[in-house]
Amino acid sequence: MAEIAVWGVIAALGAATFATRLSFIALFAQTELPRWLRRVLYYVPPAVLAAIVAPQLLSGAPGQHAAPDAPRVVAALLALAIAWRTRSTLLTIGLGMAALWGMRALL
Amino acid sequence: MPSPNDEDRLARRSAFLAGARACLPLLPGILPFGMVCGAAAAGAGLSLGQSFALSWLVFAGSSQIVAAQLFASGAPGWVIIATGWAVNLRFMMYSAALAPHFRGFSGPRRWLAAYLLTDQAFAVTLARILDGRPGASWFYLGIAATLWLLWQISSLAGILLGALIPQSWSVDFVVALTFIGVLAPLLRDRNMIAAAVAGGGAAVLLDLPMKLNLMAAAVAGVAAALLLEKLWPKSQSGA
Numbered sequence: 252m253a254e255i256a257v258w259g260v261i262a263a264l265g266a267a268t269f270a271t272r273l274s275f276i277a278l279f280a281q282t283e284l285p286r287w288l289r290r291v292l293y294y295v296p297p298a299v300l301a302a303i304v305a306p307q308l309l310s311g312a313p314g315q316h317a318a319p320d321a322p323r324v325v326a327a328l329l330a331l332a333i334a335w336r337t338r339s340t341l342l343t344i345g346l347g348m349a350a351l352w353g354m355r356a357l358l
Numbered sequence: 359m360p361s362p363n364d365e366d367r368l369a370r371r372s373a374f375l376a377g378a379r380a381c382l383p384l385l386p387g388i389l390p391f392g393m394v395c396g397a398a399a400a401g402a403g404l405s406l407g408q409s410f411a412l413s414w415l416v417f418a419g420s421s422q423i424v425a426a427q428l429f430a431s432g433a434p435g436w437v438i439i440a441t442g443w444a445v446n447l448r449f450m451m452y453s454a455a456l457a458p459h460f461r462g463f464s465g466p467r468r469w470l471a472a473y474l475l476t477d478q479a480f481a482v483t484l485a486r487i488l489d490g491r492p493g494a495s496w497f498y499l500g501i502a503a504t505l506w507l508l509w510q511i512s513s514l515a516g517i518l519l520g521a522l523i524p525q526s527w528s529v530d531f532v533v534a535l536t537f538i539g540v541l542a543p544l545l546r547d548r549n550m551i552a553a554a555v556a557g558g559g560a561a562v563l564l565d566l567p568m569k570l571n572l573m574a575a576a577v578a579g580v581a582a583a584l585l586l587e588k589l590w591p592k593s594q595s596g597a
Contacts, residue, residue, distance in 0.1 A: 254405075258411070268417070276457050284454035298575070300554070309562060323534075330539070340390070344539065352528075
């Protein structure tokens with residue numbers, strides 16, 4: 252992508268993101284969030300976060316030829332359990348990386 | 359004797375400082391996440407100025423990483439913008455929840471409050487509001503502005519130092535672990551789990567042109583949760 256196009260994309264994403272933040276605080280300050288939109292927005296974070304994580308557990312790109320990468324899958328499940336129990340980002344990252352490196356060293 | 363005006367100013371000040379102090383327990387999560395986001399942008403081939411612009415113009419970690427990954431994979435500009443925006447749609451929900459507390463703010467202060475809105479500033483301020491404690495708006499500005507500053511510093515550190523880390527350390531996996539850390543507390547009820555499973559599954563199985571996988575997976579995840587909610591509304595336990 253050309254230098255100027257990269258700047259354009261960053262600026263546009265910044266503006267679009269600012270618009271979501273500004274929406275009810277300033278733009279539609281007198282409006283209530285419609286119930287259906289509230290339901291949709293409620294489910295966006297888990298759907299998006301899982302969609303970001305899942306392809307990173309594959310050995311290849313998403314599609315027909317990708318297979319799960321065992322050490323990454325195991326480390327991710329362990330990290331999910333740690334995050335669920337401790338709510339600690341630092342422990343999740345630290346123990347998850349330790350698990351991945353440990354399995355890479357052994358296998 | 360202090361005038362009511364002075365008392366007002368003192369109350370604002372102490373709420374602002376209480377907000378700034380409330381950042382402390384969040385530091386172990388924020389600082390590595392900021393560094394990972396900075397390193398991801400620099401690693402995707404963005405210049406120092408572009409990487410830092412992503413950090414202060416977008417100022418939302420998950421979408422910064424998604425944008426960096428899409429830049430690196432050669433996705434078209436509009437897909438990067440649309441996908442990053444979809445990741446940030448949740449801010450509308452936060453904006454609606456906090457709006458009543460910013461009614462006393464002037465126009466420019468509302469815009470500043472909106473610019474500084476993040477998951478953490480929202481969550482901590484909401485907890486204070488639910489506790490019934492006063493001064494939510496200035497407390498919010500205190501925590502949100504401090505988080506902004508810490509985020510920019512850690513992003514800059516990641517941009518400058520990220521390239522020094524060897525490839526063999528699989529540091530890219532830190533990104534996945536960071537998101538797992540954010541995802542886990544959300545999985546409180548059946549519908550949230552359905553959204554995550556459908557979103558993750560679709561992202562792995564779909565092979566769409568122009569890197570539209572993530573957008574399609576987000577839609578699939580939300581649709582699965584809404585469908586489940588509609589079919590079995592009774593056992594719904596979500597908010």
